[in-house]
Amino acid sequence: MPLKYSPVKIAATLVSVAAVLAAATSCSPTPEAAESKSLKIVYQKTDSFTALDTVMQDAKKEFEASNTGVTVDLQPIQANDDDYGTKLALAQRSGDTAPDVFYEDTFKVRSDVDAGYLLKLDGYLEKWDDWAAFSEAAKEAGRADDGGIYAVPLGTDTRAIWYNKTVLQKAGIPVPWQPKSWDEILTAARAMKAADPDVIPFNMYAGKGTGEGTVMQGFYELLYGTDSSLYDVDAKKWVVGSQGFTDSLTFLKTLYDEKLAVSPAEALDANVWKKVFGEWFPQGKLGATVEGSYTPSFWQKGGAYEWAGYEQVMGVAMFPTQKGQDPGGVSMSGGWTLAVGAKSKNPELAFSFLTTALNKKNALAYDINNSQIAVRTDVTSEPEYLAANPFVKDVSDLVKVTHYRPATADYPRISTAVQVATESVITGKQSPEDAAAEYDATVRKLVGEDKVLEK
């Protein structure tokens, strides 16, 4: 009786299979069809941030229609800002995974230029007529230490106090409300607490959970409203030991200790902002918070937390300086850009896609959908843009008192040190003085003695 599976048969089968496989894999590569190129586009998309995805989908259609043979490969990363930055940086470490065009936070531009991730665009920008339409201040967003431009801004933003008029009126505070100093904020918050103990009167983000939001929508509004600052631009040094830093932490401590803000546990939750926009404001459980000019994008039609009638309920105010000193108010600006990968195999094509994504039509749509402050002068004058929501003018006016983060390469780590200080204070782990001292020590360690300044 012959074996059903003789060793010889098995061997023969294996050999033939191997031969087929070898033939399949060792085919000489067919010559590339002319112009069959693909571009990898990496950007951020979340359930509450789809405006950029829309722009990219439109740009892909336009671009593929006018460039036959080119495939635009959209690769949205679903992650919060912090994780998005991490994933992007990891992808950029190798030429095989690096994107051709990507969405980049302004404060990371310099650091990523140093890392060799971004392509210098000066040569390309010269030939792009639309570049003249960008405001001078906006052009600076993509400038690196060598004076070259490496990224083109999508839009910018400011920060302000967003308040619920109903909650304030219940506490007998007249609206429109415009506090003139930190003390006036505390007075109003205490009045709200007294009127309704269940209300969160005045929230400011703190701790590592909310990441960059903690400093941009919170601590810096305090610090830049004192007579101190984070960084001395002229001396190019980081400021340590400043009274303003301790005062700002003390203000946060007061806010959290008197239960005028959210509970520390809630503050440390990375998703607390979703509750701010999605639950507390619409349900009238929150008096005020410091948030970005893009706030209406969450509530308008098609936003993540649609809220019909938010225009009537909500008001916006400038964040005051500590004691009302000039210029009377403070705001922070950031914003995001598009950049071309330094390792891109088709830089010309990649830049061409970038210009499509940022043309007037797409920029206008993006600025409206995402409540961005436009950086193209031809968009700012569009009636459609000005009528996007009732707050456009108010938040655009804050550009007069706004500050930008020091976009140095070591900034991201300094930012983390600030977040750690706020976390230590609101959790009661350290006093404002001790937390400030620890921050100073951390900064010295990070940047070295020769880059700090006692003020």
Place this chain on the structure above:
Amino acid sequence: MRIRRFLRLLPVVPSVLLLLVFLLAPVAWSFYASFTDAALSGKAARDPQWVGADNYVRMFSDDSFPLAAWLTVVFVAASAVLGQNVLGLLIALLMTRSRRAVASWVGTAVVAAWVLPEIVAAFAAYAYFNRDGTLNQVLGAFGSAGPDWLYSFPLVAIVLANTWRGTAFSMLVYRAALADVPRDVTEAALMDGARGWQRLAFITLPLIRSSIATNLMLITLQTLAVFTLIWVMTAGGPANASTTLPVLAYQEAFKFGDIGYGTAVASVLILLGMVFGAVYVRLLREQKS
């Protein structure tokens, strides 16, 4: 003769190669990176510099590292050596004496936590310990307002969660070991008038010694590496109160982009695992002789 011996080793070659490439190479790279200032961004990303033992020096002058090392030891001791190990043994002992139906019910309930993917178990634990979670709802039903566990007692919460999740493994190991204890020995002890706890301490435990050591080694190494559970439940917070070494390594390398320092922390973690492993291996050896 030599050739034959060599040929015998031949089938092992592919697996050894795979181990070298996929396991040892990353470990070696990570150890190498810990002596550089490699980073995700900035100049060091383009051109990492050799910085010698700087990362290790910084580690011991940094407040967060000693705290993380201590928390890791506490976490392992409380949730693995005490929690999973003792609870697993206890359940296994009780199961040998209980009725079959009861034993299989209990066994299923315990194993259920273990077969869940880690991320699912982590979210289940998060939902349980959350301020408005199951535990506080139950406490509320009895009229006592529970604290915010994840904020006020983060370490307790992750220790309990890891104990819940891992006890099944120890239970299974000890059930198998107890089944191998010869009946006649325990019966002889019974005839001599040994009480329950005496039989356990002087007969059963010494007989399953090697299982205990093996189990301890496995769960220690598993618990040292627990990341997902802690990351989902507390993300290492509040103010680093539940940041164990794996969480610290992740934060430093990927959140702050400091690959050099992150890999240094990871290297210490590997060394810690080796020390534990070596201790248990010695214990096992002593028993054999």
